[in-house]
Amino acid sequence: MHPESMKHRASLWDGEVGTSGHITDVHWEGDITQAELIDVADRITSDWQTIELELDREHPRVGEVFRLRKFLPDYAKVVSDTHKEHAEAELAGQFVWVHCCKNIDDQNGELVDVSGYSYRQAFQTVMFYTEFTSFDDIAAQCDDNFGHGEWSEYELYLDDDLPTPVASYG
Numbered sequence: 001m002h003p004e005s006m007k008h009r010a011s012l013w014d015g016e017v018g019t020s021g022h023i024t025d026v027h028w029e030g031d032i033t034q035a036e037l038i039d040v041a042d043r044i045t046s047d048w049q050t051i052e053l054e055l056d057r058e059h060p061r062v063g064e065v066f067r068l069r070k071f072l073p074d075y076a077k078v079v080s081d082t083h084k085e086h087a088e089a090e091l092a093g094q095f096v097w098v099h100c101c102k103n104i105d106d107q108n109g110e111l112v113d114v115s116g117y118s119y120r121q122a123f124q125t126v127m128f129y130t131e132f133t134s135f136d137d138i139a140a141q142c143d144d145n146f147g148h149g150e151w152s153e154y155e156l157y158l159d160d161d162l163p164t165p166v167a168s169y170g
Contacts, residue, residue, distance in 0.1 A: 006030065006056035012041055012048040016116070017067065023048055034068060069115065084135065091132040096156045099127045100142045103152040132156070 012023040026040055041048045053066035103113075109120035128145055132138070142151050 006059055008032070008056055008059075009054045010037060010041075011052045011054070012044065013050040013052065014047050015049050017050055017052045020049070038068065038070075088132075088134050091156070094132050095129060095159055096132045096138075097127050097129055097159065098138055098141065099155045099157065100146050100151040101153060101155070102150065129159075 007027060007029050010026045011017070012026065014021045014023055023045055026037075026044070032040075037051060037053075041051055049070050051068040053068070055062045055064075055066075103111075103119045107118050109118040111119050113119055128141065130138070130141060138154060138156065142154050
């Protein structure tokens with residue numbers, strides 16, 4: 001069968017596949033990119049959370065499970081600008097310890113994200129100390145210290161919040 005005549009289907013769900021409400025199915029012929037499929041889903045409803053793809057029986061990858069999950073914005077973007085500005089004003093000029101970490105998807109991970117997926121955190125072994133100016137500045141410094149895209153999130157600690165060291169070297 002020619003790839004352009006293959007008929008595919010995507011099911012839109014308002015949560016996880018099989019454990020939430022099925023919204024509708026979308027059918028199309030030929031290839032479609034993830035961005036195009038997400039655009040179609042968004043035009044149907046903003047309530048979708050997961051898209052499950054089912055390929056035509058003649059497709060060479062038929063039977064494989066393909067799912068797209070709606071990207072959930074990070075906390076800094078969810079918080080209103082007023083709250084962010086207030087938090088930045090409270091921290092401005094204070095010295096903070098910054099601890100960057102990377103979240104690694106792991107079904108046996110000890111942590112669960114907002115979507116219910118298990119993950120573990122791999123912490124960098126180096127923390128850095130800086131004067132707080134803004135959240136964007138801290139993110140840029142994490143990029144400088146650990147590499148762009150090499151960290152998932154960071155934690156800030158005021159100097160007073162850190163425990164007394166049990167040992168030191170140097």
